[in-house]
Amino acid sequence: MDIEDFDFDLPEELIAQTPLKDRSASRLLVLNRKAKTMEHKHFTDIKQYLHQGDCLVLNDTRVMPARLYGIKEDTGAKVEILLLHQQEQDNWEVLAKPAKKIKQGTKLVFGDGKLTATCLDILDHGGRIMQFDYDGIFYEVLDELGEMPLPPYIKQQLPEKERYQTVYAKEEGSAAAPTAGLHFTTELLDEIRQMGVTIAFITLHVGLGTFRPVSVDKIDEHKMHSEFYHMSKETAKTLTDVKNHGGRIISVGTTSTRTLETIVRDHGGFVEASGWTDIFIYPPYEFKAIDGLITNFHLPKSTLIMMVSALADRKTILAAYHEAVEKRYRFFSFGDAMFII
Incomplete structure (x- = not known):
């Protein structure tokens, strides 16, 4: 069809x-x-x-409040991460913007350092494997720092x-x-x-x-x-x-x-x-x-x-x-x- x-x-x-x-x-x-x-x-x-x-x-x-906004540790450039699914332990498959700026070894910082992430691998479809580092419980940190990933056709913020x-x-x-x-x-x-x-x-x-x-x-x-x-x-x-x-x-x-x-x-x-x-x-x-x-x-x-x-x-x-x-x-x-x- x-x-x-x-x-x-x-x-x-x-x-x-x-x-x-x-x-x-x-x-x-x-x-x-x-x-x-x-x-x-x-x-x-x-x-x-x-x-x-x-x-x-x-x-x-x-x-999950899976959308995170942060910066590159080395340059301070703004980045956006969208968590897709957990691989193992604190490693996650993510989508990143701008993806071309995030290479293997790139370190990202979120919430003034409450959460950091290091790029471990670049996937064929353009996604990244990121290893996260934090104190406490990951989902509690995510709930504090993350935003709901609303579908692309919804243009308004959800209060x-x-x-x-x-x-x-x-x-x-x-x-x-x-x-x-x-x-x-x-x-x-x-x-x-x-x-x-x-x-x-x-x-x-x-x-x-x-x-x-x-x-x-x-x-x-x-x-x-x-x-x-x-x-x-x-x-x-x-x-x-x-x-x-x-x-x-x-x-x-x-x-x-x-x-x-x-x-x-x-x-x-x-x-x-x-x-x-x-x-x-x-x-x-x-x-x-x-x-x-x-x-x-x-x-x-x-x-x-x-x-x-x-x-x-x-x-x-x-x-x-x-x-x-x-x-x-x-x-x-x-x-x-x-x-x-």
Whole structure:
């Protein structure tokens, strides 16, 4: 398939720049993929479409304040570092700006010396391996000095860091939020549990590859980024039991979907597992793990719109997106939601 098959017109003013004050006040487009019908609701109405015996699968990753501003120790020149993922101990893969100024052995200083970093290696894609030095606990230092790495299409600063975290965020390690989960409040999740719907958690640390544009004309030539995932023994048992009793697995977000589909593909069912996934889901694809998906509205020509086009066929998805534009839904990370059932 061609990349142009996943294009659509999106007015720039529909890209949500700030989150709503009330997480669950966003709008919800409910898409029935078999009947090819659409309903326009509010997010709290999602309870109407969940049934006793279903299971919601949430990604409990927590976004690191991964953007650091500092200086080169030798020249005082300003530099910017974006943490991607930990290699071992205090060594991290990072993106650096300006990258050409950061060579092997270059030392960087952040927060008047509270944190320093030395470049150990230069990677093929232009990234760097940096070794950090600090006193105390790394994540506490990072929380003090770092900023949230908001997506490139969000131009405004976020005054409250926690608004770019889900209310159930727990496992530190993401460079971006699993944004479909931003709509849930603790109260809404409690109400869903009381309906007899199980809540289960997996972890997938979201990388910046999520925002990387597809640069090839034929989508099957695109190389997907890798992200670390983990499913516990408890979650694996929960999901297996739900399936065995005829319940539905409802994935919250494309990150949860990547994790679930990877595990079932590799192991033939839900099992305790950890690893790196570079799964690329696009039409035609037979979903093996999930029965429904709660997700936000994605960028034109992105791997994410390709994934949802595999769940509900491409023409149906593009029709839904056209409808969302017509009705002025808010798009992307801080935007409204879609429930594909």
